[in-house]
Amino acid sequence: MNPVKTGGKDELRTEAVQKAVMACCLCQYRCRILLCICTPCILLGCLFIYITLAVCLSINSSTTPVGMPRNPPLPPFFIASGLNKSGILAPFPIKSFWKYDLSKEAHWNLIQYVMDRQHSPILHPGTNASQNISDLDRYSRSTQQSSGCFPNYEMIWTVSDYFSLPAQIQRFVISMHCRDYPLLIDQPRVCSKHQSEAPMLLLAIKSQSSNFENRQAIRKTWGRSGWVKGRVGKGGHVRRVFLLGTNHSGHNPGIKKNLREESNRYGDLLMWDFLDTFFNLTLKDVLFWDWFSKNCWDTRFVLKGDDDVFVRTPALLDYLNNMEAVRSNTSGQSKTMEDFVVGDVIASAVPSRLQSSKYFIPDSFYKGMYPLYAGGGGVVYSGALVLRLLQVSKRVHLFPIDDVYLGMCLQRLGVVPIHHPAFLTFDFPEGEAKEHCANHTVLLVHKRSPKEIQKLWVETLRPSRKCRNTVLRDELLEKKKKEQEQNL
Structure with missing residues (x-):
């Protein structure tokens, strides 16, 4: 009996051992299955994280400029x-x-x-730029000297071919840092004298001390100061100043005495103590803008031109009154004329590289095209724009050509000058000047002698019956264009 009992116990033990072995094998099998399933997922997750980090690092490195700290605050x-x-x-x-x-x-x-x-x-977004x-x-x-307007001879070495350049370029390079020149002759009350309201138009005319005949012709004709009636409209108050510098003969006591007498008699000379050369005409702009901001800031319009231009002032007043009316009806009263500038606009101009030209600008001094600009012979802009030009000019280095410099300032203000065909800073196109009523179609025409200015004033002030109803060149050209289209 005992062997039988012992054999039963052995069978039970053997069965328990087998069950344990089977459970262990099943557990190992399940672990292997889970390991086979999870391992690829873990590897894919790690790969995804690695790729994401690599992409982020490459983006940060590509957007960081050379020489700047990484991840600058935005x-x-x-x-x-x-x-x-x-x-x-x-x-x-x-x-x-x-x-x-x-x-x-x-x-x-x-x-x-x-x-x-x-x-x-x-x-430099902050104050600690x-x-x-x-x-x-x-x-x-x-390169900017703060103690007086003296030549900066260190600038000689900044232009590679300085010693081979014309004298006017050399003078400009060593003095272009300076725009603080004393006012020798002033007219602080020119815009407020003998009138109850601000002038509608201030004539700022570039002249030279020796051009007395030109100034006299302007004073007697289109540059008369006071109330000027429009050609068909009401007109407005007009004031006049001539912008002068000094020249080599200006140090002559006789010249200075004549200019003082002229200023006392007519009260229209502004004279600064800088050399009056072609490349310094830009100084007349920035110095005039500063003077204007202190003495004529409420004037509505400014005509800046040369002393050899002819202007149909009554017709110009009509045009400006119409522009004010149009802009006030379309854009409101608050900022109607802050971006107004009109003239003979020149586009796609490039610097002249011809040394014999007075407009010569060497490649070592300036590269690139010029911005849109109105010909310097005569341009009209609003008084509100003058104040903006004064501020932006402090951020634009002086340039040798004054009308190009005005275009540079306008470009930074986001102001686009208006082209008007009645501003002829390069005279009439060939053949048009011979037409009987040609002079009645313009607002301004350049290059006229003092005698021609007086003759044109008489002719246009009292037009003949044939020219009495002549329209401006913009309307005339549009009319001719429509007629040509109809004929085609």
């Missing part, structure tokens, strides 16, 4: 199309858009680029 007001779509930060650009290498640029382009950087709200000024910026500041 100013909240900077808006640009780019990668970031967060509602907290503004979008940032995909790649850098600000140039850093200017070693091959011309002198004016280089120093203007530096000035643009100093006033960039993107590069000076902390980020580079060596190039410090170089620019060293």
Whole structure:
């Protein structure tokens, strides 16, 4: 009996061992299955994280400009199309858009680029912008002398071919940093004398001390000061100033005495103590803008022109009154004329590289095309725009050609000059001047002698019956264009 009992126990033990072995094998099988399933998922997850980190690092490295710290803080007001779509930060650009290498640029382009950087709200968004000024910026500041208007001879070495350039370019390069010249002859009450309201039009005429006959012709004709009736409209108050510098003969006591007597008699001379040359005409602009802001700031319009132009002042007053009426009806009263400038607009102009030309600008001084600008023989802009021009001119280095400089300032203000065919700063097209009523179609025409100015004034002030109803050139050209289209 005992063997039988012992055999039963052995069978039970054997069965328990087998069950345990089977359970262990089943557990190992299940673990292997789970390991086979989870391992690829874990590897794919790690790969995804690695790729994501690599992409983010590559984006950050590509958007960081050379020489700048990585991950610079973005100013909240900077808006640009780019990668970031967060509602907290503004979008940032995909790649850098600000140039850093200017070693091959011309002198004016280089120093203007530096000035643009100093006033960039993107590069210097805070009040501590000076902390980020580079060596190039410090170089620019060293070229600007603050103690008086003296030649800066260090600038000789900044233009590669300085010693082979014409004398007028050389003089300009060593003095272009300065625009603070004393006023020798002033007319502080020219816009307020003998009138109860602000002038409608101030005539600011560039002249030279020796051009007395030109000034006299203007005083007797289209530049008369006082109330001027329009050709068909009401007209307006007109005031007049002549903008002068000094010249080599200006140091002659006799010349100075004559100018003082002329100023006392007519009260219309503004004279600054700088050399009156063609390349310094830009100084007349910026100095006049400053004088205007202090003495004639409420004048509605300014005509800036040469002393050899003829202007149909009554017709110009009609045109300006009409422009004010049109703009007030379309854009409201608050900012109707702050961007108004009209003249003979020149587009796609390039610097003259011909040394024999008085407009010659060397490649080492300036590269690129000129902005849109109105011919300097005669241009009209609003008094409100003058105040804006004065402010923006402090951020634009002087340029040798005054009308191009005006275009540079307008470009930075976002103001587009209006082209009007009745402003002829390059005279009539060939053959048109011979037409009987040609002079009655213009608002301004350039290059007229004092005798021609007086003759034209008499002719246009009392037009003949045939020319009495003549329209301006813009309407006339439009009419001819329609007639040609009908004939075709």
